[in-house]
Amino acid sequence: MKAIALFSGGLDSTLAMKLIIDQGIDVIALNLDIGFGSTKSRREHMQNMCDQVGAELRILDIKDQYIKDILFDPKYGYGKNLNPCIDCHGNMFKIARDLMDEWGASFLISGEVVGQRPMSQRREALDLVTNLSETQDLLLRPMSAKVLPPTLPERKGWVDREKLLGIVGRNREVQLKMAEEIGLKDFEKPGGGCLLTDENFSNKLKEFIKYDKFEVSDIQLLKYGRHLRLPDGAKLVIGRHKEDNEMIEAAITPKYRKIKLLNAIGPTSAISANASEEDKKLAAKLTATYGKTDPENSYEVAVGDEVFEVSPYDSKEPAKKYFINA
Numbered sequence: 001m002k003a004i005a006l007f008s009g010g011l012d013s014t015l016a017m018k019l020i021i022d023q024g025i026d027v028i029a030l031n032l033d034i035g036f037g038s039t040k041s042r043r044e045h046m047q048n049m050c051d052q053v054g055a056e057l058r059i060l061d062i063k064d065q066y067i068k069d070i071l072f073d074p075k076y077g078y079g080k081n082l083n084p085c086i087d088c089h090g091n092m093f094k095i096a097r098d099l100m101d102e103w104g105a106s107f108l109i110s111g112e113v114v115g116q117r118p119m120s121q122r123r124e125a126l127d128l129v130t131n132l133s134e135t136q137d138l139l140l141r142p143m144s145a146k147v148l149p150p151t152l153p154e155r156k157g158w159v160d161r162e163k164l165l166g167i168v169g170r171n172r173e174v175q176l177k178m179a180e181e182i183g184l185k186d187f188e189k190p191g192g193g194c195l196l197t198d199e200n201f202s203n204k205l206k207e208f209i210k211y212d213k214f215e216v217s218d219i220q221l222l223k224y225g226r227h228l229r230l231p232d233g234a235k236l237v238i239g240r241h242k243e244d245n246e247m248i249e250a251a252i253t254p255k256y257r258k259i260k261l262l263n264a265i266g267p268t269s270a271i272s273a274n275a276s277e278e279d280k281k282l283a284a285k286l287t288a289t290y291g292k293t294d295p296e297n298s299y300e301v302a303v304g305d306e307v308f309e310v311s312p313y314d315s316k317e318p319a320k321k322y323f324i325n326a
């Protein structure tokens with residue numbers, strides 16, 4: 001007997017898998033990467049959790065499908081920010097359901113707890129997720145199973161319902177006790193949760209789609225640097241520190257041009273490839289303003305293949321009016 005677990009790396013989904021593995025069932029921990037959360041440390045964390053409870057981790061990249069089908073047109077709307085959690089969960093379960101045959105799984109599990117999160121884990125929301133994903137009673141939620149109607153694996157006796165839990169609400173006492181009992185270590189997730197729940201990131205994304213079609217290759221650039229919109233509509237991203245500079249450089253796609261000060265130390269910036277000459281010149285000046293420069297001097301700044309001779313502003317104040325989220 002095998003089950004597929006929708007796995008986020010969190011404590012609840014880890015414990016849900018443990019409850020099923022303890023009943024002699026193999027569990028594949030499926031993590032679906034939508035592009036807004038997965039970091040290297042998070043992947044290491046997920047592997048660590050799976051190793052401790054004996055699940056097999058499989059990560060699938062669904063960024064394209066998610067951006068195309070879910071992110072901008074969710075049937076059940078958004079949470080506090082640009083997080084379409086109900087549709088996102090429904091989509092994930094649907095994908096997991098479609099993999100059941102191929103992976104030889106008989107049912108699905110998740111770490112959802114009734115009433116734990118305001119939007120996605122209300123009881124009605126759980127029903128919506130089940131309906132959206134068309135998983136019917138193939139979807140077992142071991143953490144709250146005892147307060148939910150018996151699912152197929154319980155009715156068929158594949159899983160002993162009595163050994164599952166009936167947790168409701170946000171209190172994590174039961175989960176922490178269980179983690180201690182089974183000796184689970186390092187279960188607090190490292191930073192880097194879903195960026196769609198982050199107000200600042202959501203605002204940048206909302207602003208982005210007013211000007212441009214959002215694609216997978218745009219995700220990375222939205223994560224780093226100061227974001228500005230210039231008068232003719234070009235997007236400018238200016239690095240704030242070394243890590244930003246490296247990440248911006250790595251995230252430059254054919255839609256953007258790199259900006260670099262040629263004769264002084266300064267940030268790496270990126271500007272829309274189709275920027276007007278005026279916007280490019282302004283971007284060069286703004287990049288110089290954030291460099292180790294003197295307003296009395298002029299500097300050469302490369303914007304893609306072009307070189308502009310500019311003087312920095314005498315303070316960062318003029319940049320502010322272009323800030324997104326300002």
Ligand code: SF4
Nearest residue numbers: 083084085088089194
């Ligand atoms: S927090 Fe992000 S990943 Fe999680 S369900 Fe919501 S949109 Fe999807």
